[in-house]
Amino acid sequence: MTNQENYLWDKSQPVDKEILKLEETLSALRYKGEAPKQIHLWKFARLAIAASIILAIGVWLIAYQPTDSSMSGWDVVALTGIATIDSKPLHEAGQLGIGQWLETDKNSTAKLNVSSIGDVTVYPNSRLGLLVSMEQKEHRLKLDHGKIKAFIIAPPRLFFVDTPSALAVDYGCEYILEVDEYGNGELEVKLGWVSLERDGRQSRVPMNGYCQIRADFGPGTPYFNDATQSFLDALNKLDFNGAGDEALQTLLDEAQSHDSLTLWHLLMRDDEQQRGKIFDRMKSLNAPMPKSVTRKGVVDLEQKMLYEWWDVLKSSW
Numbered sequence: 001m002t003n004q005e006n007y008l009w010d011k012s013q014p015v016d017k018e019i020l021k022l023e024e025t026l027s028a029l030r031y032k033g034e035a036p037k038q039i040h041l042w043k044f045a046r047l048a049i050a051a052s053i054i055l056a057i058g059v060w061l062i063a064y065q066p067t068d069s070s071m072s073g074w075d076v077v078a079l080t081g082i083a084t085i086d087s088k089p090l091h092e093a094g095q096l097g098i099g100q101w102l103e104t105d106k107n108s109t110a111k112l113n114v115s116s117i118g119d120v121t122v123y124p125n126s127r128l129g130l131l132v133s134m135e136q137k138e139h140r141l142k143l144d145h146g147k148i149k150a151f152i153i154a155p156p157r158l159f160f161v162d163t164p165s166a167l168a169v170d171y172g173c174e175y176i177l178e179v180d181e182y183g184n185g186e187l188e189v190k191l192g193w194v195s196l197e198r199d200g201r202q203s204r205v206p207m208n209g210y211c212q213i214r215a216d217f218g219p220g221t222p223y224f225n226d227a228t229q230s231f232l233d234a235l236n237k238l239d240f241n242g243a244g245d246e247a248l249q250t251l252l253d254e255a256q257s258h259d260s261l262t263l264w265h266l267l268m269r270d271d272e273q274q275r276g277k278i279f280d281r282m283k284s285l286n287a288p289m290p291k292s293v294t295r296k297g298v299v300d301l302e303q304k305m306l307y308e309w310w311d312v313l314k315s316s317w
Contacts, residue, residue: 073097074113074130081108083122101129104146114139117159118152131162147178165213169195173207183215188225203265206317214240221265224317230254235262248274252281260287261317264310267298275299288312 073095076085083090083104096102096112104110104126112120115133122128126146132138140160141148151174152159159170164183168175173192179185187196189205196203196211198218205211205222212220220239223232231254237243238251248270255263263278270278279298283289290312297305 073100074115074133076102076113077111079109079111079121081105081124083108083110096130098130098133101127101144103127114150114152114159117154118150120151121149123147123149143177143179145179145181147176149176150174163213165215165217166196166198166219169197171195175205179213183213185213187211187213187219206261206314209261209317212236212239221262221269223262224258227256227259227262228254231259231262238266245274248277252277255281255285257285257287258317260285260313263287264306264313267306268301272299275301288316 074097076083076090076094076096078090078092081104083102085094085096085102086100087103090102090110102110102112102122104122104124106124109124110122112122112128114120115135117139120128120141123146126148127144128146128148129142129144130140131142132140137158138160139158140162142162144164148161150159150161150170152170152172154170154172156171157169161168161170161177163177163179163185165179165185168177168187171193173194174190175192175194176188176190177185187194187205187210189207189209191207193207194205196205196213196219201218203211203219203222208225209222210225211222214220217240221235223235227235231251234243234247234251234254237247248266251262251266260282263282267275267278276295276299279295290308293305293309298309
């Protein structure tokens with residue numbers, strides 16, 4: 001190896017002048033920073049995956065961020081007469097915003113578009129307020145008094161109507177709800193299901209079902225529209241007048257096969273002895289019953305058993 005070649009490895013060796021001149025010329029192009037660190041491909045992959053996840057989350061948040069549709073209000077159309085929104089006349093059409101009240105007199109009716117999930121018809125002598133409107137989260141009205149008909153196509157527990165005596169929870173349906181100025185009223189379900197709720201008490205009402213509401217009690221026990229008058233009178237006494245064994249026995253004697261809707265709800269509200277009588281009557285009516293259901297379990301209010309029975313019963317209604 002020549003001295004010139006040795007110089008490439010050992011700067012203490014002699015060097016040719018031409019090489020030295022070339023080195024000085026190229027010195028301006030010498031890299032002056034730190035030596036580059038080795039970068040592994042797996043690090044690039046991890047960064048790419050993380051970036052993709054962050055981007056996906058951002059897109060989801062933009063697409064599904066709940067919006068408050070009350071910013072522009074819900075569309076209202078006058079059907080007959082002249083209703084009012086916060087005391088201002090509604091001639092043909094208008095909008096109802098959060099905190100506002102739609103009122104009809106004895107000659108007026110109106111229809112309210114419930115965001116994008118349905119509509120509510122407001123009958124004469126009614127007062128209806130819009131409390132909450134958040135897409136994909138909650139829509140809530142307050143029926144102070146009067147009568148409405150709701151037609152809703154939405155997932156369960158998205159649309160609510162407050163009344164002075166109970167909360168109506170929609171499960172995708174059509175129903176009529178009416179309450180007077182004292183908070184007493186009635187629910188009639190045309191399609192689907194509605195749950196009436198108050199203070200832990202729940203009445204689940206299916207198509208063709210009815211349920212009474214009382215201001216000092218909340219929802220009564222649901223029943224079907226073809227129940228006998230004697231059955232209904234006994235149920236009214238049980239629900240709202242504190243009647244005991246005699247009224248229950250009348251109701252059991254008058255019960256027909258699909259009155260199992262009423263009897264199942266009564267199981268939740270009576271004492272052990274009465275629950276035993278109700279179970280025996282349901283069995284004699286050949287109410288659908290899974291093998292897992294036992295008399296003792298029902299009398300003891302074993303919740304898992306009761307709801308397994310509910311799942312079978314509801315298909316018969």
